[in-house]
Amino acid sequence: xxxxxxxxxxxxxxxxxxxxxxxxxxxxxxxxxxxxxxxxxxxxxxxxxxxxxxxxxxxxxxxxxxxxxxxxxxxxxxxxxxxxxxxxxxxxxxxxxxxxxxxxxxxxxxxxxxxxxxxxxxxxxxxxxxxxxxxxxxxxxxxxxxxxxxxxxxxxxxxxxxxxxxxxxxxxxxxxxxxxxxxxxxxxxxxxxxxxxxxxxxxxxxxxxxxxxxxxxxxxxxxxxxxxxxxxxxxxxxxxxxxxxxxxxxxxxxxxxxxxxxxxxxxxxxxxxxxxxxxxxxxxxxxxxxxxxxxxxxxxxxxxxxxxxxxxxxxxxxxxxxxxxxxxxxxx
Amino acid sequence: xxxxxxxxxxxxxxxxxxxxxxxxxxxxxxxxxxxxxxxxxxxxxxxxxxxxxxxxxxxxxxxxxxxxxxxxxxxxxxxxxxxxxxxxxxxxxxxxxxxxxxxxxxxxxxxxxxxxxxxxxxxxxxxxxxxxxxxxxxxxxxxxxxxxxxxxxxxxxxxxxxxxxxxxxxxxxxxxxxxxxxxxxxxxxxxxxxxxxxxxxxxxxxxxxxxxxxxxxxxxxxxxxxxxxxxxxxxxxxxxxxxxxxxxxxxxxxxxxxxxxxxxxxxxxxxxxxxxxxxxxxxxxxxxxxxxxxxxxxxxxxxxxxxxxxxxxxxxxxxxxxxxxxxxxxxx
Numbered sequence: 196x197x198x199x200x201x202x203x204x205x206x207x208x209x210x211x212x213x214x215x216x217x218x219x220x221x222x223x224x225x226x227x228x229x230x231x232x233x234x235x236x237x238x239x240x241x242x243x244x245x246x247x248x249x250x251x252x253x254x255x256x257x258x259x260x261x262x263x264x265x266x267x268x269x270x271x272x273x274x275x276x277x278x279x280x281x282x283x284x285x286x287x288x289x290x291x292x293x294x295x296x297x298x299x300x301x302x303x304x305x306x307x308x309x310x311x312x313x314x315x316x317x318x319x320x321x322x323x324x325x326x327x328x329x330x331x332x333x334x335x336x337x338x339x340x341x342x343x344x345x346x347x348x349x350x351x352x353x354x355x356x357x358x359x360x361x362x363x364x365x366x367x368x369x370x371x372x373x374x375x376x377x378x379x380x381x382x383x384x385x386x387x388x389x390x391x392x393x394x395x396x397x398x399x400x401x402x403x404x405x406x407x408x409x410x411x412x413x414x415x416x417x418x419x420x421x422x423x424x425x426x427x428x429x430x431x432x433x434x435x436x437x438x439x440x441x442x443x444x445x446x447x448x449x450x451x452x453x454x455x456x457x458x459x460x461x462x463x464x465x466x467x468x469x470x471x472x473x474x475x476x477x478x479x480x481x482x483x484x485x486x487x488x489x490x491x492x493x494x495x496x497x498x499x500x501x502x503x504x505x506x507x508x509x510x511x512x513x514x515x516x517x518x519x520x521x522x523x524x525x526x527x
Numbered sequence: 528x529x530x531x532x533x534x535x536x537x538x539x540x541x542x543x544x545x546x547x548x549x550x551x552x553x554x555x556x557x558x559x560x561x562x563x564x565x566x567x568x569x570x571x572x573x574x575x576x577x578x579x580x581x582x583x584x585x586x587x588x589x590x591x592x593x594x595x596x597x598x599x600x601x602x603x604x605x606x607x608x609x610x611x612x613x614x615x616x617x618x619x620x621x622x623x624x625x626x627x628x629x630x631x632x633x634x635x636x637x638x639x640x641x642x643x644x645x646x647x648x649x650x651x652x653x654x655x656x657x658x659x660x661x662x663x664x665x666x667x668x669x670x671x672x673x674x675x676x677x678x679x680x681x682x683x684x685x686x687x688x689x690x691x692x693x694x695x696x697x698x699x700x701x702x703x704x705x706x707x708x709x710x711x712x713x714x715x716x717x718x719x720x721x722x723x724x725x726x727x728x729x730x731x732x733x734x735x736x737x738x739x740x741x742x743x744x745x746x747x748x749x750x751x752x753x754x755x756x757x758x759x760x761x762x763x764x765x766x767x768x769x770x771x772x773x774x775x776x777x778x779x780x781x782x783x784x785x786x787x788x789x790x791x792x793x794x795x796x797x798x799x800x801x802x803x804x805x806x807x808x809x810x811x812x813x814x815x816x817x818x819x820x821x822x823x824x825x826x827x828x829x830x831x832x833x834x835x836x837x838x839x840x841x842x843x844x845x846x847x848x849x850x851x852x853x854x855x856x857x858x859x
Contacts, residue, residue, distance in 0.1 A: 216847075245622060246622070248622075249626050249627075250587065250596070250622070250623035250626045250627055250845070251619070251622070251623065252584055252585070252586045253585035253619065254583075255582065264582075282615060283614060283615040283616055283641070284615055287583070287585065290577060290578070290580075290582070290583070291582035291583065292582075294580065294581045294582045309615070510842075513582070
């Protein structure tokens with residue numbers, strides 16, 4: 196088997212974020228689940244919520260796309276597969292991700308629907324409530340996969356959110372086969388507790404079948420996966436069937452379990468949470484680069500924690516500081 | 528003559544900003560004039576520069592539009608006239624300005640060109656170098672003016688940048704007539720030293736003819752207007768023909784000259800300049816609201832300085848803090 200020429204290839208929703216401040220009353224009066232992601236199924240739903248929101252700032256987003264942006268900032272080589280429409284926001288997405296040095300060749304899609312957008316409401320406590328219109332992103336088809344690109348990467352990283360629409364689900368199953376047949380590792384993020392609710396059966400099956408080598412989750416997600424409130428039981432049940440499990444715990448830090456061995460790190464100190472958007476995405480970026488650099492589990496977790504701490508101290512889901520310097524200062 | 532029902536109506540470029548970090552080398556290698564605004568005349572020019580830029584953040588901008596956004600944040604009632612295309616960025620512009628409570632009824636324009644955008648390169652020192660593709664904004668036609676809206680406002684505020692394209696120039700001359708016939712005051716910003724270079728004759732004529740009641744300028748612009756390096760001479764020459772002249776001087780504060788009387792204020796203290804974008808726009812917002820609230824020239828200048836200090840301490844050209852509270856804390 197040939198050596199990988201790319202560190203990480205990710206498949207995810209190609210989304211532009213629309214980030215606006217909102218107060219608690221607005222979240223409540225709109226009947227939104229604070230801190231979660233809900234889907235806006237129609238263009239009308241998306242436009243109705245947008246019309247009620249305050250002024251926004253647009254920035255490329257998408258969970259796995261944020262992760263590859265973070266990987267690029269850390270010096271990792273990376274690519275992205277995801278579907279945008281041939282419209283202005285699609286051009287914005289493509290420009291931003293390629294400007295970061297990420298390989299992105301998925302052809303733009305003509306006609307409706309428009310490029311996906313996520314209406315993100317940031318409350319004064321820094322929590323984000325996300326409302327996603329999947330648009331073109333749900334039309335990523337198995338025929339859009341670049342097998343050579345997937346085979347070239349040491350790790351294939353998949354976004355749980357992309358399990359919602361049908362075409363990308365089929366594409367991701369196929370991508371797992373391509374990666375495993377090439378001897379690569381497959382990483383997967385559970386994305387969101389409600390997302391786990393929608394796809395628990397499939398996610399458990401993927402784990403059961405040994406199709407996931409590295410699983411990322413937060414506390415909510417891992418508990419939702421096993422429909423339990425017992426965190427340790429949920430971790431034990433998942434770790435038994437996952438070669439490497441990584442669980443982020445917000446201010447309590449993060450843990451990893453590999454071959455039955457549990458490693459914990461504390462959260463990195465921060466001054467103030469400005470916007471929690473991207474915390475999990477950037478944790479994954481740091482951890483994955485740690486792994487492709489051959490670092491220990493402990494140091495990979497610290498890299499994740501440093502990246503998460505950076506991104507929650509400013510608006511927006513992608514790093515703004517010199518991440519290589521931050522990691523060097525922390526780990527040498 | 529009826530009492531005004533609106534504080535300020537502005538006419539300006541309806542622009543979405545694309546803000547990216549850039550280093551000094553990039554500015555130099557692209558042959559850009561650091562700190563100035565240059566026009567990108569063709570779609571190709573705009574796309575070529577965009578392709579070379581780093582990842583961006585999109586946010587509604589436009590000089591006069593930023594000013595009305597600031598006026599709204601201060602509690603002033605305001606409207607905006609400007610041309611967007613019927614495309615995604617046009618919808619973003621319209622959403623953001625109306626979400627701020629600004630009256631904006633100019634119909635969207637079908638077909639090419641697209642909504643205007645300004646590619647803003649922010650260097651590590653916080654200076655911004657602007658590259659504007661005027662797109663649809665240059666097609667604001669005199670027939671798009673809403674006379675009732677202009678007559679309803681105590682002050683008509685005009686953006687010098689909009690003097691570049693021909694149609695809006697004609698529209699602004701007409702708007703001045705409408706405002707003056709209704710007994711309203713006309714405010715005008717010189718916008719940029721290079722813009723003054725391009726339109727010195729027209730700007731001097733407007734002043735000479737008494738068509739401007741309140742003139743905003745910075746040091747560069749007022750010196751450019753009279754083609755002199757002597758700041759005091761330039762101020763004296765302009766003030767002699769302008770009922771109220773306001774000149775911003777960055778860290779040296781600002782001055783106003785009304786009926787031969789000069790008032791100065793210091794700049795407000797700041798921690799750090801993050802992004803100077805919008806400093807002049809927000810100064811104008813603060814000063815104009817001071818005027819419509821019936822405050823003294825001194826206090827109006829302080830209001831301008833508070834607004835400028837707020838906006839340069841974060842990314843983006845519009846206020847993000849509770850401006851009414853900041854003014855109350857400063858002036859009571």
